[in-house]
Amino acid sequence: MEESQEVAPDHPNPHIRDVAAQDISSSIAVAGHPIHAMLVHFPIAFVIATLGVDIFYWWNGDRFWLEVGKWSAGAAFIFGVLAAVVGTLELLAVPGIRARVASWNHAIAAMVLLAIAGCNAGLRLYWPDMVLPSGLMLSVLASLATAFAGWHGGKLVFDHGVGLLISPRQ
Numbered sequence: 001m002e003e004s005q006e007v008a009p010d011h012p013n014p015h016i017r018d019v020a021a022q023d024i025s026s027s028i029a030v031a032g033h034p035i036h037a038m039l040v041h042f043p044i045a046f047v048i049a050t051l052g053v054d055i056f057y058w059w060n061g062d063r064f065w066l067e068v069g070k071w072s073a074g075a076a077f078i079f080g081v082l083a084a085v086v087g088t089l090e091l092l093a094v095p096g097i098r099a100r101v102a103s104w105n106h107a108i109a110a111m112v113l114l115a116i117a118g119c120n121a122g123l124r125l126y127w128p129d130m131v132l133p134s135g136l137m138l139s140v141l142a143s144l145a146t147a148f149a150g151w152h153g154g155k156l157v158f159d160h161g162v163g164l165l166i167s168p169r170q
């Protein structure tokens with residue numbers, strides 16, 4: 001944030017100055033608080049929970065975990081789609097977000113994550129007997145993709161200052 005907002009006005013590259021000058025405040029928000037940032041915790045938590053559930057199933061073979069995994073993989077996908085819809089609206093609506101390459105990196109990583117999460121949920125619905133090993137492997141992949149997408153999402157907030165509200169009272 002420091003770099004884009006304080007250093008960039010004097011930056012020798014006119015394109016960087018141009019990007020830094022554009023608005024980056026959230027437009028899909030409640031009282032200025034980005035809804036996307038409120039939603040992303042759910043897909044992240046459900047993806048990681050599904051991996052844990054699969055490990056329990058691998059460990060003791062109790063079919064109870066198959067049922068739990070079906071619901072948590074489904075929730076990971078549905079909340080992921082919800083978060084992605086809101087994130088995409090934000091990306092399209094805010095010029096300073098749209099102009100940053102980092103936003104598109106994050107969106108592509110999130111789409112990869114959603115594709116894996118969708119396959120994982122579908123596998124549990126239609127081919128529950130393939131959860132070991134295929135579902136477990138998809139859960140590992142989904143967790144890695146979540147870490148990657150989440151890291152890039154965090155960069156938007158912590159490195160670029162996207163969606164931050166800085167109170168004039170402080």
Ligand code: HEM
Pocket residue numbers: 026034035036037040043044080081083084085087088089090091097103106107108110111113114146149150151152153154155156157162163
């Ligand atoms: C195409 C889909 C997506 C787009 C275009 C998108 C876009 C954005 C944008 C613009 C931000 C900055 C904050 C804001 O303005 O709301 C952000 C933050 C973030 N996004 Fe996404 N996002 C997408 C999907 C996802 C998904 C599926 C996840 C789940 C892993 C995710 C995780 C995050 C995280 C962790 C942050 C940082 C939030 C914070 O630290 O408060 N995003 N994203």
